[in-house]
Amino acid sequence: MTNGADTLLLRTVGLSKIFRGDGVSVPALRGVDLALHPGEFAAVIGPSGSGKSTLLHMAGGLEPPTSGEIWLNGQRVDGLSQARWAKLRRRHIGFVFQFFNLVSNMTVADNVELAALMGGATRRQARHRREELLAELGLAGKADAAPARLSGGEQQRVALARAMANRPSLLLADEPTGNLDSAASQAVLRLLATAHADGQAILLVTHDARVASAADRVISLFDGTVIDDAPMVLPRLPASPETSAARPRVRAPLSDVLKLRG
């Protein structure tokens, strides 16, 4: 089906997820349609329980959808087996989680190189890529350290290096600053912005509006459905009285949206 979908990096159609357990059904996502272009930085924002993490996990094949379609690079992937998903993730998808998720019994260098090796790099290539990434992220001196010895911010940077080791088409970040102090959060957001500037497509999930403001586009989820999807335009200081006439479209705060829905 060609409808401009071929230019999209990620597309979901009517994506739904219902958690069943102990005779209770909990719908986490209800028919979500999403589209992400290559190189685009989108943030999914919403309160706790809105389904944003579920959306991200399904986009990366960490969880199977109940119904709906997922298209990645023009290929339908929602029905793939775990093994096929795993192979897809090696080269095309990088993950960053809230709680760092580094392999605890390996050094920082090993953690990054493991991802590269999984992607098919030789040992030399993996080593070079690791050195390059750690240097970029300011962690060159910590290559032989164990993850437990790093601060939260440093661990998250290692996770980022690991996620980008194979230059994936899509970077999925689930509350990457959720467990960090403000200084570390700023550092991580700067790194994401830099990666984006280099052409990396990012889908980021957060409950924090300030974190979401780093993205080009903000998708608001509430109770499993998309209630808003708009580009993020930062207000510019008017250069002259003439341009101030063109009022920039600014995102309304969430509370206003809720009032609208009544």
Next chain:
Amino acid sequence: MRAIGRWIRADMRASVGQAIAVAGVVAGVVTALLLSAGLLQGATNPWQGLFTASRGAHIWLHLAPGTDADSIRSLPGVTAISSPEEATAATMVQTWQRTRVELRAMRPVPPAIGRPLLSSGRWLSRAVPAGVVLEVTLAEAVHAAVGDELTLDNVDGSIATRVRVVGLAETADQGFYPDQTPGLIWVLPGLLQRVEPDAGRTQKVVGLQIANPARTGFVVQEVVTQVGSSAVGSVSTWQQVKQSMARRNPLLGLVLALFGLVALGAAVLAIINVTSGRVLVQHAELGMLQALGFTPAQLTLMLTAEHALLTAAGIVAGLLGARLLMPLLFGAVPGGSPASVAVPAGWSALIVGGTVASVLLATAVPAWRAGRAWPVAAVRAGPRGHLSRLATTAMAARLPPAMVLGSRAAFVRRMPAVLTVAGLAVPMVMITIGLGFWATLDDVRANPASVGLATVTAGPGSLTMAQAARLIAADRDVQASYRCVQAVGLVPGETTTITTLAMGTSRRPYPFVVASGHLYHAPEQAVATQALLDAFGVHVGQFIQMYFGGVPVTFRIVGRIIDPQYGGEVLAYGTDTLAYEGAPMATGFYSLVLRPGVQPAAAASRLRQISGGRLDVGLVSNPGDQLGVLRAALGALIVVLALIALTSLLTALRVGIRDHQRDVWVLRAMGLTPVQVKTAVVVRTTVLALVGVTVGAAAGRVVSSYLISAVSQAYGLGAGLGRAASAESVAATIAVAVIGAAVAGALSARTDSQNQAAVVLGP
């Protein structure tokens, strides 16, 4: 593959203790199984090496003096015959003991067939006319060494000859002393005549080599026909000697096999526990590896490959251990090449293959389940449960919250709890059975009469039988004495000779322990052990015929007895049977039954004293002593089983700590003190340990009596012998296990409390 290899290396480095435990468990199980296979197969047999080196004879004959041995040379199948040499019975006298021996005359030039292999000192030479060479195992048993001076008494003790030991030698003519008696001593022909000038008391010893060893029985029949059965004193074949040299200890082999197999089962349980536990503890990491791109098959392969490596290491260690332990356990084997102490290759392959398959299965199943789970489902996994009515009641009753929460936590994850309890109970069952065996051995050692052993024998020595009888009757420690004669019977068709026992008379039979039927009460009635009945293929009520000095005697088996002597193969009857049939009978000795509580060694030395050293007093070896090796093996097996149990416990700890970490700060926020929180961890592991070992001990006690009785009955030691482990030893074992669990829990609770809350509060 590179990524998998890297993860395996990192993981093994990180959990060295667990890796060593898994490899150690596999090594212990493999060693036990290999040793048992070796013992059951009679692997340790130096016979072949000795036979080849000494150019041994396939058949040894003791012929009456004057028998024409030359006629044997021409029999079909006989390729060579040694020159007949003289042999006579004698008694070797040392300061502290008298030992019955057989003197064999040999020339200074060793013979072509059956030459003894000198292991120390020098061979006989005319320069030392009073020099003697002792067989190595005899020398070991009586603590004689090169250079020792001994006295040799002739059969009736009328002549004593001083001799000197000039050398020790090995032979393939006869099995090891004291399994085969009497001991062998080689002397010059002149010395033999000095010791025993009466030619009527000597025999001719002839060795035959035959073309086809498989037809040994046939050749023996021909020889007996040729020279007449009355001329044949005794026959021994290479098969008998080989069998007797095999360190075949079926009881020990069976025990090791039983424990080894159960240990393998317990090890499989422990490894399932370890792998499931690790999957549980590392589920977040395994989920993250899937996020990185590891497929489910790769995850399964990774975990299985890691355990396969550990298993391989364990198997190599087990093979080495078995090689080292076999000769160590059973002493240096004279004349044995390294090959003779190796375990048969077929059994090794079976054991190694079985262990690898079991361990891989134990690992692969939980690993496959781990791979199957979706990564996020894995990450979200946590124990599900609710506070049961029992727990809430306990809390309301103001029981210590640490106890209640800890006990509850032990069973919140059902499957791991079941695996842990089983992983502790199964080894405990075997440990309890092992303790029962130990107690039974102690019983046998302390009370040999329960297995039907007389403990002291007294030959007349230089006294007459009547004098000896009077002396013995006068001794207050002797409850009863019975005249005993060892008579060698030739079994037609079986082509062997066996040593039978004429003990007591039909009117006053020796009080064997009768398992079924009754004792002999008339001439020609006899009792036999199960092993002898099996060897002849007869039952109680059937007949056995033998020739004693050419006189045929037919016995009717009237009862089955328990007696561990002669390898458990005993045929006993009254001395009046031989007289009734007109068969020749030697003087014999007295078998003494001591009053309860009297120590055999003390009674023996007093008898020697009151007889002025003229009574030929000996001690009958107690199977309880010989089974010292069994105790050592049991001890080692108990250690292996304890290691298996420890592995299960440590796994339970790891899982528990992981769950506990989620909750510790919450519990503290709710008002539990740090001490109470730590106590909850300790209580959790202690409760699991207590349940596991108590279940195991109870099951073990029920099973062990039946099991030991069954085993000892099968080996002629008698039913009703089994004794369960004492309550004290079982209680002590339970206490050790529970205290160990508590200590382990306390140690891990201590390290755990140092974790920061932020790190700990995971998703």
